[in-house]
Amino acid sequence: MLELLNPSIAFDALRDFLAAGGNVLVIIMVTTFFMWALIVERLMYWSSAHAGVAKRAQRAWAARSDHKSWYAHAIRERLISETVQEASRFNNVIRALVAVTPLLGLLGTVTGMVEVFDVMAVTGSSNARLMAAGISKATIPTMAGLVASLSGLIFINAFDRNVQKASHRISDDLLIE
Numbered sequence: 250m251l252e253l254l255n256p257s258i259a260f261d262a263l264r265d266f267l268a269a270g271g272n273v274l275v276i277i278m279v280t281t282f283f284m285w286a287l288i289v290e291r292l293m294y295w296s297s298a299h300a301g302v303a304k305r306a307q308r309a310w311a312a313r314s315d316h317k318s319w320y321a322h323a324i325r326e327r328l329i330s331e332t333v334q335e336a337s338r339f340n341n342v343i344r345a346l347v348a349v350t351p352l353l354g355l356l357g358t359v360t361g362m363v364e365v366f367d368v369m370a371v372t373g374s375s376n377a378r379l380m381a382a383g384i385s386k387a388t389i390p391t392m393a394g395l396v397a398s399l400s401g402l403i404f405i406n407a408f409d410r411n412v413q414k415a416s417h418r419i420s421d422d423l424l425i426e
Contacts, residue, residue, distance in 0.1 A: 270389035271364075273357035277350060277390055281397040284346040287339045288404045295411055299336060303419055306332045310423045317425065325423050332419045337412045340405060347401040354394020361387025 252258050267274050306328040315321045365383035369375055 266389070269385055270393065271357060271360060271386040273353060273360055273390045274393055277353045277357070277393050277397060280346055280350055280353060281393075281400075284343060284350070284397065284401050287343050287346075288401065291339060291343070291404070291408055294336075294338075295408070299411075299415065302332055302335050303415065303422070306419060307422050322425070325425065328423060329416070329419050333412060333416045336415045337408070340408050340412065343401060343405050343408070347398050347405055350394045350397040350401070352394070354391040354398075357390020357394065358387045361385070361390070 368379045
């Protein structure tokens with residue numbers, strides 16, 4: 250296991266894994282990297298920037314002398330909406346990527362099975378050794394798509410809960426007197 254810390258060995262292992270899974274696995278990898286880049290961005294937002302966004306809305310509300318008029322209510326709703334919008338910025342993109350990765354895995358399954366049927370058609374037999382490469386190309390992308398989707402699903406649910414909590418908190422903080 251420690252040998253995987255060596256960059257050249259790790260790169261070779263990744264290259265072998267991608268070769269075993271076919272071209273669809275490369276697409277799944279790129280999609281997963283993009284999804285995880287957005288997840289990391291959201292983690293950084295929740296750990297550092299959200300407090301500043303909420304404080305800015307609270308300061309803008311506190312600076313107003315009028316809190317009872319229709320116009321004040323509209324400004325309060327705008328401040329809440331802007332805070333919630335910033336809190337949920339990339340959630341829909343992450344949610345879409347979570348939904349797409351299993352479908353890409355299914356595409357890998359189909360392309361791998363086409364390879365199996367192609368081997369059967371060319372050789373005229375169902376030789377298990379000849380079909381093994383196609384079956385591998387069918388199962389590896391499926392597994393990778395499901396793992397990528399599950400990892401993203403955990404985080405998108407947490408982000409959605411954070412948005413709901415932030416929405417309630419900012420609504421409570423911007424009290425109407």
